[in-house]
Amino acid sequence: xxxxxxxxxxxxxxxxxxxxxxxxxxxxxxxxxxxxxxxxxxxxxxxxxxxxxxxxxxxxxxxxxxxxxxxxxxxxxxxxxxxxxxxxxxxxxxxxxxxxxxxxxxxxxxxxxxxxxxxxxxxxxxxxxxxxxxxxxxxxxxxxxxxxxxxxxxxxxxxxxxxxxxxxxxxxxxxxxxxxxxxxxxxxxxxxxxxxxxxxxxxxxxxxxxxxxxxxxxxxxxxxxxxxxxxxxxxxxxxxxxxxxxxxxxxxxxxxxxxxxxxxxxxxxxxxxxxxxxxxxxxxxxxxxxxxxxxxxxxxxxxxxxxxxxxxxxxxxxxxxxxxxxxxxxxxxxxxxxxxxxxxxxxxxxxxxxxxxxxxxxxxxxxxxxxxxxxxxxxxxxxxxxxxxxxxxxxxxxxxxxxxxxxxxxxxxxxxxxxxxxxx
Numbered sequence: 205x206x207x208x209x210x211x212x213x214x215x216x217x218x219x220x221x222x223x224x225x226x227x228x229x230x231x232x233x234x235x236x237x238x239x240x241x242x243x244x245x246x247x248x249x250x251x252x253x254x255x256x257x258x259x260x261x262x263x264x265x266x267x268x269x270x271x272x273x274x275x276x277x278x279x280x281x282x283x284x285x286x287x288x289x290x291x292x293x294x295x296x297x298x299x300x301x302x303x304x305x306x307x308x309x310x311x312x313x314x315x316x317x318x319x320x321x322x323x324x325x326x327x328x329x330x331x332x333x334x335x336x337x338x339x340x341x342x343x344x345x346x347x348x349x350x351x352x353x354x355x356x357x358x359x360x361x362x363x364x365x366x367x368x369x370x371x372x373x374x375x376x377x378x379x380x381x382x383x384x385x386x387x388x389x390x391x392x393x394x395x396x397x398x399x400x401x402x403x404x405x406x407x408x409x410x411x412x413x414x415x416x417x418x419x420x421x422x423x424x425x426x427x428x429x430x431x432x433x434x435x436x437x438x439x440x441x442x443x444x445x446x447x448x449x450x451x452x453x454x455x456x457x458x459x460x461x462x463x464x465x466x467x468x469x470x471x472x473x474x475x476x477x478x479x480x481x482x483x484x485x486x487x488x489x490x491x492x493x494x495x496x497x498x499x500x501x502x503x504x505x506x507x508x509x510x511x512x513x514x515x516x517x518x519x520x521x522x523x524x525x526x527x528x529x530x531x532x533x534x535x536x537x538x539x540x541x542x543x544x545x546x547x548x549x550x551x552x553x554x555x556x557x558x559x560x561x562x563x564x565x566x567x568x569x570x571x572x573x574x575x576x577x578x579x580x581x582x583x584x585x586x587x588x589x590x591x592x593x594x595x596x597x598x599x600x601x602x603x604x605x606x607x608x609x610x611x612x613x614x615x616x617x618x619x620x621x622x623x624x625x626x627x628x
Contacts, residue, residue: 210235213474220483221472226393226442236477237470239484241496244442245463246394248375248386249428249450251435252459253366265355274348278319281340282312288336289328319344370462372404375438379411386412386438387427390420393467394440425449432457442467 210225212218214234227237266274286308293299301307307327314327318340327333369375378384386408388395398409412419421427427439428449439446443463450458471487473480490496 210472213472216474219474220477225469225472227468227470228391228393228396230396231391231472234475235472236475236480237472238480239487240468240470241487242442242444242469244444244467244469246397246440246465246467247443247446247463248369248438248440248461249431249446250369250438250459250461251431252457253368254435255365264359265352278316281315281319283308285315285333285336286311288332289330292330292332315340319348368459369438372408372464375461376404376408376411379408379415382436383415384436384438385416385419386440387419387421387430388440389424389427390422392441394442395420397465398440428453428458440464442469 209218209221209223210231213221225231225237227240231237289311290301290304290307293301310327314325318337326337369378375384375386379386388398398405398412401409421430421439424439424441424445427441428446431437431439432453443460446460450460471483473483
């Protein structure tokens with residue numbers, strides 16, 4: 205729109221244009237600008253961050269860097285407690301240890317029950333073991349469990365959302381790693397800043413030229429509508445202009461970034477216009493009288509009236525105070541929601557996973573037990589076969605020995621009888 209009127213002024217078909225006309229070097233060659241009417245900050249708008257998956261809410265109270273440390277703690281406290289119990293007993297025996305494997309398992313399970321704030325039977329009454337148990341209970345209760353519970357309660361009261369994009373470096377990273385696109389208005393100060401800028405602006409411009417076939421829109425309003433309909437789009441423009449359009453289309457669908465730079469707008473006139481000094485005096489008087497501020501407030505008040513029109517159509521008999529209260533109630537309901545079972549679904553998923561793992565372990569134990577019984581039966585059967593074979597072998601050798609002895613006795617008897625006949 206501004207490009208059309210600036211062309212008419214350059215062709216001297218129009219005298220001036222009063223609107224949100226950003227001051228750029230290229231435009232100053234075609235038209236002349238008056239005293240600054242608006243000092244706006246550059247910004248970009250993205251789609252509002254979506255809510256995070258509530259099934260993983262049990263993992264979010266701690267950052268991912270904390271969970272490995274907690275896992276290492278769960279793994280190491282059991283062996284440390286076993287050393288404190290078993291090593292002194294090796295030097296000075298005070299109780300009988302039937303199985304060190306069983307003692308190690310009991311120590312590990314006892315420390316896990318303490319970490320989970322469950323009760324357990326004390327395995328050793330020595331001062332070292334008791335001091336370790338007290339220290340572990342203190343760390344578990346006041347460092348891990350309480351902090352986890354407090355963070356989880358705050359997350360359930362205010363559900364978490366995806367990380368918002370607030371500055372140009374975050375925008376550059378997400379444009380480089382994902383299919384994220386940035387749009388700017390044609391011939392706007394933001395477009396000139398990206399096209400001719402260096403540093404982070406130049407990097408973003410290079411990404412836009414490589415990944416996007418189209419990166420300009422005809423107006424900021426068109427770009428804001430594009431952001432509302434798509435999750436992977438951002439639009440860069442003046443902050444006040446973006447804020448106004450966001451209020452028009454519903455602020456809950458958008459996220460406005462931090463301030464990037466300062467951009468100025470002014471009234472566009474023909475080159476060499478003789479009335480520029482008078483126009484500057486009028487603008488300065490308007491600023492001093494607060495008329496510009498009053499106009500801005502009136503525009504935002506109109507937006508509030510537009511929000512109340514649907515409610516007024518439904519509840520036309522209500523007074524204005526009741527209508528305004530109803531509008532605030534609706535806005536508050538958009539921001540906060542009551543806690544429901546959907547927010548706690550992660551606990552049920554964890555319970556299902558735990559039950560499945562328990563059932564799997566039970567099946568494995570049953571299979572292993574049957575396998576061990578089969579091995580024992582096979583060993584027993586093999587031992588019986590060996591015993592029978594051994595007995596049969598011994599019996600065979602005994603029979604053979606008796607047979608040889610009998611044959612030998614018969615042979616000696618016959619020889620003796622023959623000797624007696626010869627003597628006679």
